[in-house]
Amino acid sequence: MALIQLQEVSKIFGFGEATTLALDEVELTVEKGEFLAIMGPSGCGKTTLMNIIGLLDRPTHGKYLLDGRDAAKLRSNQRAKMRRDRIGFVFQFYNLLPRLNVLHNVALPLAYRGMMPVRRLKRASDILEQVGLRDREYFLPKHLSGGQAQRAAIARALINNPSIIIADEPTGNLDSHDSKVVMELLADLHRQGHTILMVTHNPELTRYASRVIYMRDGTIVEDESTSIGAVAKGALRTYLRRRKTTQEDVIAGVSALLKDVPGKELASQPKIAKYRKLHKRARRRIRSKI
Amino acid sequence: MWSGNVKTALANLRSSKTRSLLTMLGIIIGVSSVITVVSLGEGLKQRLVGQIRQIDPAVVIIRPGKLVDTAGTDKMNLNLLALLSPTTLTENDVGALAKIPSVSTVVPLNFATNSLASDGRQLNNISVLGTTPSLTKVLDQKVERGAFFSEENEGEKLAVIGSDIAKQLFDGTNPIAHSISIKGESFIVRGVLAPSPGGLLSIAQTDFNSVVYIPFNEAKKISGGQTNILQILAGVRDGQNIDVAVLDVKQTLLNSHGNQDDFTVLKQRELLKLANDTVGSAAGFITAIAAISLLVAGIGIMDIMLVSVSERTREIGIRKAVGATNRQILNQFLVEGMALSVGGGIIGITMALLIYFGLRLYTRLEPVLTAPIMILAVVVSVVVGVIFSVAPALKAARKDPIVALRGE
Ligand SMILES: Nc1ncnc2c1ncn2[C@@H]1O[C@H](COP(=O)(O)OP(=O)(O)O)[C@@H](O)[C@H]1O
Ligand SMILES: [Mg+2]
Numbered sequence: 001m002a003l004i005q006l007q008e009v010s011k012i013f014g015f016g017e018a019t020t021l022a023l024d025e026v027e028l029t030v031e032k033g034e035f036l037a038i039m040g041p042s043g044c045g046k047t048t049l050m051n052i053i054g055l056l057d058r059p060t061h062g063k064y065l066l067d068g069r070d071a072a073k074l075r076s077n078q079r080a081k082m083r084r085d086r087i088g089f090v091f092q093f094y095n096l097l098p099r100l101n102v103l104h105n106v107a108l109p110l111a112y113r114g115m116m117p118v119r120r121l122k123r124a125s126d127i128l129e130q131v132g133l134r135d136r137e138y139f140l141p142k143h144l145s146g147g148q149a150q151r152a153a154i155a156r157a158l159i160n161n162p163s164i165i166i167a168d169e170p171t172g173n174l175d176s177h178d179s180k181v182v183m184e185l186l187a188d189l190h191r192q193g194h195t196i197l198m199v200t201h202n203p204e205l206t207r208y209a210s211r212v213i214y215m216r217d218g219t220i221v222e223d224e225s226t227s228i229g230a231v232a233k234g235a236l237r238t239y240l241r242r243r244k245t246t247q248e249d250v251i252a253g254v255s256a257l258l259k260d261v262p263g264k265e266l267a268s269q270p271k272i273a274k275y276r277k278l279h280k281r282a283r284r285r286i287r288s289k290i
Numbered sequence: 291m292w293s294g295n296v297k298t299a300l301a302n303l304r305s306s307k308t309r310s311l312l313t314m315l316g317i318i319i320g321v322s323s324v325i326t327v328v329s330l331g332e333g334l335k336q337r338l339v340g341q342i343r344q345i346d347p348a349v350v351i352i353r354p355g356k357l358v359d360t361a362g363t364d365k366m367n368l369n370l371l372a373l374l375s376p377t378t379l380t381e382n383d384v385g386a387l388a389k390i391p392s393v394s395t396v397v398p399l400n401f402a403t404n405s406l407a408s409d410g411r412q413l414n415n416i417s418v419l420g421t422t423p424s425l426t427k428v429l430d431q432k433v434e435r436g437a438f439f440s441e442e443n444e445g446e447k448l449a450v451i452g453s454d455i456a457k458q459l460f461d462g463t464n465p466i467a468h469s470i471s472i473k474g475e476s477f478i479v480r481g482v483l484a485p486s487p488g489g490l491l492s493i494a495q496t497d498f499n500s501v502v503y504i505p506f507n508e509a510k511k512i513s514g515g516q517t518n519i520l521q522i523l524a525g526v527r528d529g530q531n532i533d534v535a536v537l538d539v540k541q542t543l544l545n546s547h548g549n550q551d552d553f554t555v556l557k558q559r560e561l562l563k564l565a566n567d568t569v570g571s572a573a574g575f576i577t578a579i580a581a582i583s584l585l586v587a588g589i590g591i592m593d594i595m596l597v598s599v600s601e602r603t604r605e606i607g608i609r610k611a612v613g614a615t616n617r618q619i620l621n622q623f624l625v626e627g628m629a630l631s632v633g634g635g636i637i638g639i640t641m642a643l644l645i646y647f648g649l650r651l652y653t654r655l656e657p658v659l660t661a662p663i664m665i666l667a668v669v670v671s672v673v674v675g676v677i678f679s680v681a682p683a684l685k686a687a688r689k690d691p692i693v694a695l696r697g698e
Contacts (some may be wrong), residue, residue: 056611056691077615084613095608095695099305109612156612 001068003163004053009062011048011218022048025062030197032163035190035228037206038199039235040209040215046199046262047168049215054166056080088157090167094149096156098140102128103137105155106115113160129154131185147178154185155251159274165189167198177281183208230241248271299626302598302632313594314634316587317674321638321667324580326645329657331573336658338565341498344430344486345523345556348532350393350539352522354378357554357590358564368568378552381510381521381609386546387524392535393426395525397693401518402509406502408459408470416455416500418472419520420509428523431498436466443480447508450481470502473512475505488667532557532612587634590679595682599689606686607694620687627679628672635671637663 011023022045030036039047051057052093055071062069066082074082089095096105103124128134131151131242141149150170157165167186171179179202187208190196198209206212212232214222226232303310345351354377358368379398388398400420406413423440425431426656435456439448449470458466465479486498510517526535547553556564601604606619614622642659647656 052609056695077617078472080610080613080615080618083611089611091695095604095611097299097605097608108609110616112609112613112618160613 002030002065003032005063005065005068006053006059007063007065009049009058009059009064010050011052021218023052023059026218026220028220029062029211030195032195033190033193035196035208035210036198037209037212037232037235038197038203038215039203039206039212042123045218047214049217050166050168050197053164054190055083055267056087056089061245064243066224079224080112084112085160086162086164088154088160088162088165090150090153090157090165090170092169092172094141095147096149096151096152096175100142101138101140101150102133102144105141106159108156109160123157124159128152129273130158145178146174147181150174150178150182151185154182154189158189161194165194166194167196169199169201171200171202179205197201203231206232206235207251295622295625296629298622299629299677303629305424309594310630310633312663313591313630314637316590317631317634317671318638320580320584320587321635321671322641322645323466323583323662324577324670325639325642325659325667326649326657327576327580328573328660328663329642329646330649330655331569331576332547332658332660332663333656335565335569336576337656338569339562341486342558342561342565345558345561346428346525348526349428349545349558350524350526350532350535351561352379352383352387352524352543352555352559353556354519355554355556356550356570358556358560361690362601367571368564368688369624377519378547378550379522381517381519383515383543383546383698384519384522386542390524390535390538390542392527392530392538393524394527395523397424397428397523397525398519399521399523400504400506400509401520402504402513403473406455406470406472408468411459413458413500414454416452416502417497418502418504418509422506422516425503425523428525431486432484433481434484436479438503439480443505445505446505447475447477448480449477450478450483450503452483452497452499452501453485454497455502455581456482458469459501462697471502475508475512478506490681513558561652567596569610584674588631588674591627591630591675592678592681595623595630595679598626599686602686603689603694606689607691608629610689610691612694616687620683621688623683623686624676624679627682631671631678632668635668637670642667 006026006028008025008027009023010021010025013022015022024045026045026049028049031165038049039045048057052059053066055066055074066086069081070232083089096102097108100108103121106127107117107124109118110123111117115123125134125137128137131154133148133151133155136148136152141152144152150173154165154170155169157167165186170186172180183205186196186198190208190210198205200206206226207229209226209232210228212224212226212235213220214224214234222234224232224234270273325531335636355375385397386400387393398421402418402420404414404416405416406416406418423438423443425439426433433450434453436450439446449472450461451465451470459465459470460468465482468479469476470479471477483498483501497518523534524539526532536555536557543553544551609619609622645658646659649657
């Protein structure tokens with residue numbers, strides 16, 4: 001049985017004129033032990049997809065099976081407990097609590113499990129050892145470098161030994177050296193058998209992935225299995241095309257990296273009809289709730 | 291989880307000290323003022339009760355004016371206006387009361403003046419009262435030195451002075467046989483009263499520690515034959531029912547006042563009740579004001595907490611992402627609100643204690659602190675904290691983690 005299974009998952013934000021179709025009938029299956037990289041331009045729905053898989057958000061339509069269990073049937077506190085025990089989040093901006101030191105930040109998920117302070121701090125300390133931050137235990141997040149903060153965040157994501165690690169642009173805020181340290185850490189976790197979902201804009205980082213999906217306008221436009229160590233073909237295409245920023249692009253303020261994503265021809269077909277259909281369904285649903 | 295919550299709460303409050311203190315200010319003021327006011331009321335009540343208990347239970351007290359407004363209810367209300375109007379009691383009334391069979395002794399308290407002098411020293415704000423030797427039969431006033439004047443002393447200018455007056459005029463030396471000057475007339479000190487539960491305020495309108503008793507007739511003489519009778523005490527004859535005596539007294543006075551009901555007849559027990567009710571209703575009124583101030587304090591806490599929840603949106607998002615349930619977030623903010631109000635309560639109690647010792651040391655107000663009021667203050671501050679943290683805590687718990695994490 002697949003670890004993650006999305007069937008026709010759609011997500012609509014807002015009402016009326018302000019409606020956004022963030023995910024458009026996404027189909028995705030992720031097996032245990034995969035290292036999945038997700039690429040695509042800004043606003044194409046990567047974060048929304050991660051939030052739904054990470055049980056932070058619910059799809060407007062469609063079905064999400066986590067380990068064969070229908071996520072829609074989980075109650076709010078069951079979802080919280082699943083996030084705590086089965087899913088580890090790593091964010092672009094680290095999201096450490098500024099007023100807690102590194103040790104307490106890392107131990108936080110254990111606190112919500114009701115573990116005694118002495119035990120959980122001991123365990124946090126062990127994990128920090130693994131990510132090479134033992135000597136920064138009593139630092140506040142603001143006294144860490146970006147790479148250190150992200151490693152602390154990874155330690156926090158790891159502390160409950162989750163089966164899924166969701167990293168949304170984990171290197172988005174790091175220089176190339178720190179990026180490498182963080183990626184090696186994720187690669188290590190992958191080798192240990194963790195399933196990793198990572199959003200990235202950097203084609204270079206697809207080297208660490210076993211599979212890459214490309215998104216555009218809320219759908220997956222390409223799905224590629226890659227060998228670890230090599231840059232994914234689709235990503236490479238973007239990579240090579242990257243320098244070809246035209247004068248018009250500069251004037252329009254569009255970054256070539258964000259613009260040139262494979263599957264452009266697929267994604268460019270008009271979706272208005274589909275959007276209308278979905279929107280109508282959503283409205284009906286909302287009305288029936290009231 | 292709770293100890294963790296308390297720790298987190300304290301850390302959060304510490305990290306914004308000024309704001310926390312400002313938030314607590316309402317509670318601090320509310321709690322300290324309630325405790326102070328109630329302790330003052332309690333002190334006043336104890337003194338009043340002590341004074342009233344000096345009156346023999348088998349004594350009927352007659353006061354001028356309608357002192358008590360019962361208005362058909364069980365509760366007795368003190369009619370303060372009656373204390374300001376001129377007396378309606380006369381020497382005739384004293385004579386008439388003396389003829390009632392159910393009454394054995396009738397003792398008037400006739401106000402002569404409020405000042406006296408001795409050896410060039412002058413005392414104001416005292417009460418010189420003309421009365422009869424029988425006073426000691428109806429009023430439990432111990433004479434510490436010397437003796438009260440007696441029937442045989444009729445015509446002599448004698449005085450029995452309160453303990454405070456003795457202290458102020460004679461500085462510990464024996465005042466007996468010294469002379470004091472009242473309205474230019476010379477009186478010889480015959481006795482000194484033992485200290486009694488004194489007070490600034492009293493329903494008897496007299497502080498027994500700064501009273502001077504002189505014979506009734508002498509008081510009348512130095513007032514140019516006028517009387518100003520503040521009170522008449524009538525002792526009930528042995529074996530007679532006090533309620534019968536009260537009815538007799540009322541009837542007699544109605545007769546001599548031409549059926550005008552311009553006086554008040556009370557038993558000691560009623561006077562005690564009056565004191566309790568009066569202090570009680572004053573304390574109730576002030577407590578109501580204090581309750582409003584605590585309400586305002588609670589709203590202050592709620593306000594600040596709501597702001598805090600908004601500011602910490604991201605923190606809430608992160609906590610939820612790492613697995614906090616809505617309940618756990620709710621608890622965190624409830625504990626924080628409670629820490630604020632309990633902290634305010636503790637500071638408030640400390641302030642109240644300081645005020646208490648200050649008042650004891652530097653004033654004559656003699657407040658009395660009781661355990662129930664302190665416990666009540668703590669309980670109330672906890673309850674206020676919980677009640678007014680509910681809304682912010684719910685707001686925090688219901689935050690959508692997605693929106694919370696997006697909010698930069
Ligand atoms: N909470 C939200 N409310 C309204 N619109 C949202 C919300 N979250 C995301 N969106 C919109 O959904 C689309 C996809 O967003 P997102 O998943 O964050 O994209 P990405 O992570 O790929 O940049 C965007 O157009 C974004 O503006
Ligand atoms: Mg994103």
